[in-house]
Amino acid sequence: MVFLTRLEHFNAAHKLYNPAWTIEKNEDVFGPCANENWHGHNFDLYVTIKGEIDAGTGFLFDAKKLSILMKEHVVKKLDHKNLNMDVDFLKGKICSTEVLAIEIWNQLEPQLPQHVQLHCIKLFETQRIYVEYFGN
Amino acid sequence: MNNKVAVYRKEHFNAAHRLFNPAWEESKNDSVFGLCNNPNFHGHNYDIIVKVVGEPDPETGFVIDLKYLSTIIKENVLKRFDHKNLNLDTEAFKNINPTAENIAIVIYKILREKIDVKFDLQVRLYETERNFVEYPASL
Numbered sequence: 001m002v003f004l005t006r007l008e009h010f011n012a013a014h015k016l017y018n019p020a021w022t023i024e025k026n027e028d029v030f031g032p033c034a035n036e037n038w039h040g041h042n043f044d045l046y047v048t049i050k051g052e053i054d055a056g057t058g059f060l061f062d063a064k065k066l067s068i069l070m071k072e073h074v075v076k077k078l079d080h081k082n083l084n085m086d087v088d089f090l091k092g093k094i095c096s097t098e099v100l101a102i103e104i105w106n107q108l109e110p111q112l113p114q115h116v117q118l119h120c121i122k123l124f125e126t127q128r129i130y131v132e133y134f135g136n
Numbered sequence: 137m138n139n140k141v142a143v144y145r146k147e148h149f150n151a152a153h154r155l156f157n158p159a160w161e162e163s164k165n166d167s168v169f170g171l172c173n174n175p176n177f178h179g180h181n182y183d184i185i186v187k188v189v190g191e192p193d194p195e196t197g198f199v200i201d202l203k204y205l206s207t208i209i210k211e212n213v214l215k216r217f218d219h220k221n222l223n224l225d226t227e228a229f230k231n232i233n234p235t236a237e238n239i240a241i242v243i244y245k246i247l248r249e250k251i252d253v254k255f256d257l258q259v260r261l262y263e264t265e266r267n268f269v270e271y272p273a274s275l
Contacts, residue, residue, distance in 0.1 A: 009264070011178050011179060011180050011264065012178050012179055013152035013176065013177040013178050013179040013221075014179070031219075032218065032219030033219060035219050035220060035221070035225070037152065037220070037221035037224040037225050038152040038177050038179065038221050039150050039151055039152050039179055039218075039219040039220060039221065040150060040151055040152040040153070040177065040178055040179005040180055040181075041150055041179055041180065041181050042180050042181045042264050042265070079171065079178075080171035080172060080174050080178040081174060081176070081178060082152075082174065082176035082177055082178065085176045086174070086176055126148075126150065126181050127181070
């Protein structure tokens, strides 16, 4: 079993806001992140897959192909977007980094070939804040 | 040969913005600014590096107290821009396109008023790790 990680980037606007709460409660809980006019981040997305090495190629999975899958199914939908408004798979969800990591998993997992398992979505919101999701 | 030393303080803020020119048609904005023209905005983690050049004070050994420089940046720059929409929430970009170039110039002008004229000043602004600008262009 080996692990392979690929890094991609995207930039996006978002706000942390629970529409079921009052503005005051949102501001109290989410602070400046609840700014109604949005703020934004440079996100770094690390996707780690795992599996056995293919004897023919020496690869677990072609890292270029992993990059293409990430760009096609995730980055293209998120880059230079407003996460709350522009993204089909985030509609009706709170756009925290935790939720975003889980939803990215859900986008990518069905795209991988059978011999490759998704292991971890590691998503940096800033250089000092990141979340990891390992499925379930 | 003088004893001038350059000292630097790094700070950061997160903001949303959109690049567009209101005098242009939507199609021209799209063609020039591409994805950055998304009407719903996008955003960045901005890093600012402020460079101050001067001679170390003989009594303290400091060019400028970096804690003081940090406070000046936080009070005058971060408070205005952090977790804000640069286009909608700030006076500075009401009529200026918030490109990295213009953000660096605005920050320089804000800080220039707060920092003693005996010091030279330069602002480097990172919009992403790979896109960054400096103002003034040379010291």
